[in-house]
Amino acid sequence: MVDSSKLPIVAVVGLTASGKSGFSLQLAEALGERGITCEIISADAFQLYRGMDIGTAKVSLEERGGIPHHLLDVLELEEKASVATYQRSCRQVINEIRARKALPILVGGSGLYVRAALDEIEFPGTDSAVRERITAQAAQLGEEKMHQRLAEVDPESAARIFPSNVRRVIRALEVYELTGKKFSATMPRREYFQPTLQLGISWPLAVLDERISERTAQMLAHGFIEEVAQLEKQGLPDTPTACRATGYQAVMDYLAGKITQEETAEQISLQTRQLARKQRKWFRKDPRIHWLDGEAGRFANLDRALTLLGIK
Structure with a gap:
């Protein structure tokens, strides 16, 4: 039997509508069959x-097949999502999963x-009073x-910004x-905080666009409009970050x-395609990701993932 503590964290990452969630469940099932x-x-x-379920393509309880899922449904609409808070929560969850002798699979785009x-990445805190004072100085002195x-105290950051x-x-x-630290010192390094295997699912853009259109139609058919109507009653339009989904x-x-249902579908598909291209640009910069061919099929990609993990 394979010792899960010897395995790296697995991350299934990449573009929206590429099949990350489905593949992560298939991989978890395949690993479960191997103990x-x-x-x-x-x-x-x-x-x-x-409450943001259909429009975010959240995996339903039925689809999870009994596999525990974490960091879903942890915020109310009026709360502001914070990547620094997420990092703390995620690291804690990873440690808890490891303590249960299980393997963490991170999934997302x-x-x-x-x-x-x-990665090894810091998120320095903020101070509204300091921020306001520097902002006022900027308004008075000008950008140059x-x-x-900035160049005087942190030339590396000045060269980048x-x-x-x-x-x-x-x-x-x-x-x-x-902090007394240069902002450049807090920039993320491509250095894992724990051993990690990143997997991405790649599709030709034309095929991905078709998948996006199909998923949009399914969302609308399965209650996306009703979901948003309910969330509007809870104040979605005035939320700090949730409304940007x-x-x-x-x-x-x-x-x-303001628009027809057909125009709604067109807009959602267009915005999702734009998001996919931004994600493609982001993830293609990371040479550590092992890309799986979406067109190769489930079994071929599961086999490659297991091989990369050193499991037959």
Whole structure:
């Protein structure tokens, strides 16, 4: 029997509608047949919210097949999602899963959340008073002088941040003032905090676009509009982050009579395709990801995943 403590964390990452959730369940089942208990952790910024199920493609209780899932339904709509908070929660869950002699499988397409979970990355705190003071200075002195100030204390960050990106300049100066550390020192390194195997499922973009259109139609057929109508009653339009989830504004526009249902489907599909391309750009930068060919089929990809884990 394979000792799960000897196995790396498994992360199934990549583009929306690529089949990450389904593959993670198949992989967990295959590992379970080999005596390795698995638990799944979501790395999706919007699946954190209770009630946002259909539009975020959240795996239902029935679909989970008894496999424990974590970091789903942990926030109320009015709460603000925070990648720093997610990192703390995720690391705690990973330790708890390991303590149960099980294998953590991280699944998601929110790039920064994935990196926060897996990599050595710091999230310095903030101070509203310091931020407001530096912001006021920026308004008075202008972007060039503020960028010059940053170059004096943190030349590496200044080289990376354009003067016109005032928000990032202010943040870098805030971090330096609060911590005494250069903002560049807090930048993520492609260095795992624990041994990890990252798997991605790759599709030709034309095929992925078809999958997105099909999934959009299924969401609308299975109650996405009704879900959003209920969430509107709970204050979704005024939430700090939940309302930004792909597709939800389009449905709210439909409910307000601004667009037709056909236009709603078109908008959701378009926004999802745009998201997929952003994710593709993000994840393609990480050379550590082992890409599986979506068109190769389930069994071929499971076999490769098990081989990469050193399991036959």
